Amino acid sequence: MAGAGPATGWAPAVPGAGAGWVPAASAGWAASRSVPGWGVPPPAGAPRAASSSWKWALGGGAAVFLGSLLPFVTYTDLYGYTVVPGARLISAVFGAILAGLALGAGLASRTQVFYGLVLPAGLLGALGYGTFILLGLTGVHNDEESAFGASRTVTVHFDPNIGVTCCLAGCIVTAGAAIVGLRSSSLRSG
Structure with a gap:
């Protein structure tokens, strides 16, 4: 390793620095090109990466839409x-x-307004679908009238199928994505 240098792409060992591979500057590596989060912090004024939580919320809304078709x-x-x-x-x-x-x-500049609307809608949707599932599992009383005019109460039980489960999961994902989006947008603005 004594003869290693820029021609091979390996940096010569620095005396007293210990063993380890260091990318050579001649190979196109620089400290400013290092992967964010891998030891080198971004500069103080650098813009943060955009949050992808709106994509999760979009997927949750699509899951609710597709669940209604199932x-x-x-x-x-x-x-x-x-x-x-x-x-x-x-x-x-x-x-x-x-x-x-x-x-x-995802497209607007003031994302907090949209996430502020997505969060309660997702929570209320999850509450509604969850209540619907629990009512079906415990049984719903239905008053029926027979062909002879007599009235009777029938308990109807139903099991959740893929559609209502998909709607519930979509609402939970949407609410979670809204929480993450609100947190990341408040970190960017603060």
């Missing part, structure tokens, strides 16, 4: 019940709104 629930007790198309349409519109707000957070 099967919502599976009935275990009675057949003939379905989730009304209006509820699935509302879920699709809600997913599109979440995705639009996330896209606005």
Whole structure:
């Protein structure tokens, strides 16, 4: 290793510096080109990298939209019940709104406003879908009238299917991405 130098790409060993590989400046390496977070801090006035949390929020909104197109629930007790198309349409519109707000957070200069709207929407969506799932697992009482005019109460149980689970996961991801986005935007501005 005594003959190593710029021709081989290996820097000569510095006396008393200990063993280890140091990239040679002639090979195109410089301290300013080192990978951020790998020991060399960025300069004090350098702009921070943009947060990618809006992409996660956009994916969460897309998951809510796509979940509305998938099967919502599976009935275990009675057949003939379905989730009304209006509820699935509302879920699709809600997913599109979440995705639009996330896209606005990614493209706008004032991201805190959009993340401030995405966070409560994601939390309320997760609360709504989670409540819907729990009601189905515990049973919902439904009053029915028979063909002879007699009224009876039937408990309807249903199991969550891939659609409502996807909607719940999308809302959770969207709310988490909004929290990360709000934190990173406050760090950039502060």
